[in-house]
Amino acid sequence: MKISSRVKEIQESVTLALNAKAIKLESQGKTIYNLTAGQLPYRPPQNFLASLRQEADFLKSYQYSPVAGFKDLRKKLIDYVQASRKIELNNDLYDCIVCNGGKHALTNVLGALVDPGDEVIILQPYWLSYPEMIKFCRGVPIVIEADFYDHFCPPVDRVEKMISSKTKAIIINSPNNPSGISYSQEWMKKFGELMLKYPDICLISDEIYFELSYYDPKPSYFYQFYPQLLSQTIIVDGISKSLASTGLRLGYAIADKKLINAIEKLQGQTTSGANSLVQRAVFNFDFTQIDEYLNPIKLHLRENSKNIIEQLRDRGLSSLSYQTDSAFYFLLNFSKTPYAQLKLQTVKQDELTGILCSELIEHTGVVVVPGESFGAPLTVRLSLVTPTEIFKEAVGKFLDFLLLKNTLQKDVQLDT
Numbered sequence: 001m002k003i004s005s006r007v008k009e010i011q012e013s014v015t016l017a018l019n020a021k022a023i024k025l026e027s028q029g030k031t032i033y034n035l036t037a038g039q040l041p042y043r044p045p046q047n048f049l050a051s052l053r054q055e056a057d058f059l060k061s062y063q064y065s066p067v068a069g070f071k072d073l074r075k076k077l078i079d080y081v082q083a084s085r086k087i088e089l090n091n092d093l094y095d096c097i098v099c100n101g102g103k104h105a106l107t108n109v110l111g112a113l114v115d116p117g118d119e120v121i122i123l124q125p126y127w128l129s130y131p132e133m134i135k136f137c138r139g140v141p142i143v144i145e146a147d148f149y150d151h152f153c154p155p156v157d158r159v160e161k162m163i164s165s166k167t168k169a170i171i172i173n174s175p176n177n178p179s180g181i182s183y184s185q186e187w188m189k190k191f192g193e194l195m196l197k198y199p200d201i202c203l204i205s206d207e208i209y210f211e212l213s214y215y216d217p218k219p220s221y222f223y224q225f226y227p228q229l230l231s232q233t234i235i236v237d238g239i240s241k242s243l244a245s246t247g248l249r250l251g252y253a254i255a256d257k258k259l260i261n262a263i264e265k266l267q268g269q270t271t272s273g274a275n276s277l278v279q280r281a282v283f284n285f286d287f288t289q290i291d292e293y294l295n296p297i298k299l300h301l302r303e304n305s306k307n308i309i310e311q312l313r314d315r316g317l318s319s320l321s322y323q324t325d326s327a328f329y330f331l332l333n334f335s336k337t338p339y340a341q342l343k344l345q346t347v348k349q350d351e352l353t354g355i356l357c358s359e360l361i362e363h364t365g366v367v368v369v370p371g372e373s374f375g376a377p378l379t380v381r382l383s384l385v386t387p388t389e390i391f392k393e394a395v396g397k398f399l400d401f402l403l404l405k406n407t408l409q410k411d412v413q414l415d416t
């Protein structure tokens with residue numbers, strides 16, 4: 001069978017290969033510290049679980065939902081977004097579509113917007129699925145560079161320089177995966193100001209980590225400063241992160257009615273409506289309880305974020321440190337560490353992160369995600385959801401490895 005070029009061009013997930021290696025080593029008795037998790041390792045809120053159980057008794061939970069989702073749930077989601085983002089969404093202008101996860105909502109949005117050759121701007125570091133989704137829709141991802149020295153957020157004038165007559169959309173992801181930061185209010189305001197000049201460019205705001213902000217201020221968005229931008233904005237969110245429910249697959253998009261109708265048309269011929277049982281349970285869930293549920297989780301994320309900063313400082317690596325404030329990741333730039341300096345004498349820069357991740361598993365059992373797939377060379381992503389004691393130990397081993405400290409590291413030196 002001949003596979004389509006569209007699919008052939010999709011990058012394979014690098015994490016899968018690393019996880020396979022970790023699983024193999026674990027089965028051989030090696031202690032593995034898996035810092036790759038993109039989900040919270042907790043049970044969802046109790047009352048949400050109770051509602052799921054209760055709804056499991058109803059026939060309607062097993063039947064098709066309307067393609068765009070149950071009307072009362074869509075209204076509830078719009079109300080939640082209005083209240084939590086402190087914005088007003090006129091019922092006559094905006095609508096919501098419920099999809100099978102945030103990822104599906106994003107793919108639908110791009111599917112409904114992007115024509116072949118259209119450019120979609122993404123900001124480094126970006127969630128690894130964006131370029132693949134854009135290319136699948138025959139669009140062209142345009143990457144705006146930003147690295148550690150830009151605080152993982154490209155200056156707005158750099159974004160402006162890359163806008164062209166082909167720009168169809170810009171994807172903003174704040175709180176950000178993989179950097180674990182929210183873009184500042186100043187940035188959002190400046191970005192909003194710029195976008196007022198481009199009413200035809202769609203602004204896709206991926207807010208899947210909105211609730212997981214563990215330092216004040218809460219994430220802010222360009223449309224809060226300039227509500228007129230809402231007419232060109234698509235807000236994407238879901239329950240994967242905020243209700244620790246990645247497996248239930250429920251996300252949604254809120255946007256101009258015309259776009260939601262177009263997505264409904266697409267969804268109607270592809271996946272149909274999202275899971276009825278989960279939709280009904282989410283409808284019953286009181287969203288004002290999210291904070292109470294997430295508060296202890298946020299403390300945990302804060303603790304691990306503080307810990308990594310302390311361990312960097314204790315090892316004289318403060319220059320690699322920065323303050324994360326949301327989502328659940330830390331992106332570590334290792335380009336200036338003794339490990340990188342030593343290795344770069346013999347291996348190519350674009351191969352180094354993969355080599356580090358692989359050697360790290362073998363020598364220390366620590367598994368991290370290479371930053372290349374997020375458009376962030378010479379970085380790795382660590383997940384802060386790991387239990388604190390294990391996290392501390394893993395980070396210690398990892399940093400010592402980068403400092404060529406532990407004895408096993410000598411093997412690495414000899415290898416080079």
Ligand code: PLP
Binds near residue numbers: 101102176206239250
């Ligand atoms: N957007 C970002 C930035 C993410 O990190 C993820 C998941 O990891 C998603 C969207 C999609 O989440 P889901 O499809 O589980 O709702």
